[in-house]
Amino acid sequence: MTEALIAVAALLAIASLAFLPHEATRILGAALLAAVVFVFLRHVAGDVPALLVCAALGAGVWRALPPTVLRRVSFMIPSLLLLIGVTTWLMYLAPGNPFAQEKAIAPQVEAALRAQYGVPETPLAFFRVYMERLLVDGSLGPALKVQGRSVQDLLLPALPVSLGLGGLALFLAVAIGVALGVRAGTRPNSWADHASMGLALVGISLPNFVIGAGLMIVLALWLDWLPVAGWGGFRHVWMPALTLALPHAATIARLARSGTLEVMQEDWIRTARAKGLSEGRVVSRHALRVAVLPVVSYLGPAAAGILTGSFVVETLFGIPGMGQWFVKGAINRDYSIVLGTALFYCGLITFFNLAVDLALAWLDPRVREAA
Amino acid sequence: MSAGQREQGSSAPIVAPTAGPWVRAFRRLQRHRAAMVGVAILGVVFFACFLLPTLLGLDPTSTAPELRHMPPSLRHWFGTDALGRDHFARVLIGGRVSLWVGLAATAASVTLGVAYGAVAGFYAGRVDEAMMRIVDFFYGIPYMFLVILVMLMFSETARGEALPVFLALGLVQWLTMARIVRGQVLTLRDRDFVLAARVVGAGDARILVRHILPNVMGPVVVYATLTVPAVILLESFLSFLGLGVELSWGQLVAEGVAVVNPIESPWWLLAWPLSSH
Numbered sequence: 001m002t003e004a005l006i007a008v009a010a011l012l013a014i015a016s017l018a019f020l021p022h023e024a025t026r027i028l029g030a031a032l033l034a035a036v037v038f039v040f041l042r043h044v045a046g047d048v049p050a051l052l053v054c055a056a057l058g059a060g061v062w063r064a065l066p067p068t069v070l071r072r073v074s075f076m077i078p079s080l081l082l083l084i085g086v087t088t089w090l091m092y093l094a095p096g097n098p099f100a101q102e103k104a105i106a107p108q109v110e111a112a113l114r115a116q117y118g119v120p121e122t123p124l125a126f127f128r129v130y131m132e133r134l135l136v137d138g139s140l141g142p143a144l145k146v147q148g149r150s151v152q153d154l155l156l157p158a159l160p161v162s163l164g165l166g167g168l169a170l171f172l173a174v175a176i177g178v179a180l181g182v183r184a185g186t187r188p189n190s191w192a193d194h195a196s197m198g199l200a201l202v203g204i205s206l207p208n209f210v211i212g213a214g215l216m217i218v219l220a221l222w223l224d225w226l227p228v229a230g231w232g233g234f235r236h237v238w239m240p241a242l243t244l245a246l247p248h249a250a251t252i253a254r255l256a257r258s259g260t261l262e263v264m265q266e267d268w269i270r271t272a273r274a275k276g277l278s279e280g281r282v283v284s285r286h287a288l289r290v291a292v293l294p295v296v297s298y299l300g301p302a303a304a305g306i307l308t309g310s311f312v313v314e315t316l317f318g319i320p321g322m323g324q325w326f327v328k329g330a331i332n333r334d335y336s337i338v339l340g341t342a343l344f345y346c347g348l349i350t351f352f353n354l355a356v357d358l359a360l361a362w363l364d365p366r367v368r369e370a371a
Numbered sequence: 372m373s374a375g376q377r378e379q380g381s382s383a384p385i386v387a388p389t390a391g392p393w394v395r396a397f398r399r400l401q402r403h404r405a406a407m408v409g410v411a412i413l414g415v416v417f418f419a420c421f422l423l424p425t426l427l428g429l430d431p432t433s434t435a436p437e438l439r440h441m442p443p444s445l446r447h448w449f450g451t452d453a454l455g456r457d458h459f460a461r462v463l464i465g466g467r468v469s470l471w472v473g474l475a476a477t478a479a480s481v482t483l484g485v486a487y488g489a490v491a492g493f494y495a496g497r498v499d500e501a502m503m504r505i506v507d508f509f510y511g512i513p514y515m516f517l518v519i520l521v522m523l524m525f526s527e528t529a530r531g532e533a534l535p536v537f538l539a540l541g542l543v544q545w546l547t548m549a550r551i552v553r554g555q556v557l558t559l560r561d562r563d564f565v566l567a568a569r570v571v572g573a574g575d576a577r578i579l580v581r582h583i584l585p586n587v588m589g590p591v592v593v594y595a596t597l598t599v600p601a602v603i604l605l606e607s608f609l610s611f612l613g614l615g616v617e618l619s620w621g622q623l624v625a626e627g628v629a630v631v632n633p634i635e636s637p638w639w640l641l642a643w644p645l646s647s648h
Contacts, residue, residue, distance in 0.1 A: 015501040086512065087516065090517075090520045326516065
């Protein structure tokens with residue numbers, strides 16, 4: 001109960017940062033950013049040089065970065081800490097613990113294991129241990145279920161795999177989705193419209209393990225173009241990337257279509273046509289920019305989701321990516337891995353949401369004026 | 372489209388009180404052929420899932436070892452599964468859970484998301500920023516964890532039941548709804564008709580409920596229809612992990628994929644009427 005109260009109080013405190021005066025949030029944002037860099041830098045450069053560099057960095061950031069970004073940072077960093085706290089609390093609420101076995105183990109053995117791995121009995125004590133490890137040692141801690149490995153050892157090799165696969169999937173999703181959606185939106189009720197919306201419907205309705213299995217049957221077993229599963233070669237990337245991309249491509253196509261439909265009614269499109277521009281140029285130069293705004297908003301959370309990998313796709317195709325650790329960590333009650341992956345995901349999503357907001361302002365003059 | 376119709380209504384001579392927005396929406400729905408087909412399909416699906424098994428006396432659990440993996444036949448319309456259970460019965464009964472989970476989680480997300488987003492957007496400024504920061508925080512929690520951890524919390528007391536799934540899925544789905552509604556309300560709050568209502572003396576609550584929310588309903592309905600299949604898919608992911616509800620479409624598909632016999636369960640029937648609108 002105490003934990004719940006602390007979590008709620010902390011969340012409200014973070015939210016109330018919004019009521020601070022503007023100048024205060026700017027300073028807070030710069031200071032927090034510098035503090036985070038300091039935590040990482042001191043292991044590389046030593047305490048004193050790191051402190052100097054970070055003080056300079058903080059001042060520079062405070063002067064140079066736009067207030068929107070600093071406001072966001074002032075909120076991001078406390079909420080990352082709170083995320084660790086809340087996830088810890090949830091993990092302790094779930095029945096079982098990382099040391100539970102089929103056979104009951106002696107309390108002394110369990111106490112020794114808990115001491116060795118740094119997993120005390122209560123969530124608050126664990127939070128303290130974890131934060132100390134993270135901030136002082138700069139370490140994500142030992143994996144509890146994979147003996148002799150640290151969380152970094154397990155997650156770092158998976159990172160390039162997930163980023164590579166996710167990057168390709170993201171590219172495919174945006175390319176397919178925007179192409180289909182804009183084409184459908186410029187010619188409503190044409191065959192292109194019906195075809196792409198039908199495809200979008202299939203993409204939205206089918207779970208990815210069905211899409212993946214279907215692709216395997218068609219592309220690998222019938223046509224024999226690509227290997228069924230596995231990881232390593234260039235040819236292995238395409239099928240999982242397509243499986244990851246299709247549901248997102250479907251949603252993007254729908255968003256792009258409705259965005260395009262709406263934009264094509266606007267006055268500035270009529271003006272562009274009246275100037276005598278070709279239809280292709282009207283669409284590519286004038287409509288597209290605004291038509292993709294909903295797509296860009298959608299991409300923030302979607303990109304974080306795609307880049308962190310998918311458990312289903314990785315299981316299906318046997319890929320050593322990040323996604324498996326999300327699920328394995330939670331199911332094995334491997335607290336360190338759960339927190340490591342949660343931190344990574346949360347960092348990515350906050351980064352992408354910030355990027356999305358900046359991109360929206362860059363794309364749409366109306367948003368820029370409002371801000 | 373709706374604005375045009377409203378103008379039409381107001382320019383006509385006043386003979387009777389104009390129909391309310393719900394009645395107008397229903398009439399518009401009746402005129403839309405694709406939408407009516409969708410409603411019909413949805414009706415058939417509901418009838419099949421909730422009434423048909425009882426009427427036909429179908430039994431989804433009785434096993435028959437000699438009937439394993441039978442192809443569809445007159446007796447077993449969808450064939451039988453690995454334990455010789457009638458697949459038609461299982462699909463229909465499983466549909467009850469999937470439809471129920473989908474609709475209940477969507478209803479929860481609509482209620483919470485609309486209320487939260489509307490308040491944030493209406494008061495704007497710093498109240499809005501503070502409220503959206505809370506939403507952003509929840510966004511930051513990987514939803515897979517949230518869902519899996521909630522499921523695990525109930526795994527000893529209520530394994531395979533539907534309630535924890537509603538809770539877990541509802542917790543995640545309201546966030547996007549809140550963001551969408553907030554964005555819409557932000558653009559509406561400075562419009563002339565809101566100013567007019569205020570001049571007449573309407574309070575905040577009345578303006579929000581009577582004047583702003585009806586204008587937000589379009590995107591809300593569109594997103595809610597996307598939420599239903601999304602929730603059903605999320606439940607199928609949980610079934611893939613073995614954490615879902617006993618006997619749902621998700622579980623059936625997960626089983627089906629496992630025996631290389633993908634049963635395209637009729638949830639596309641559900642997605643189509645919903646998205647056709």
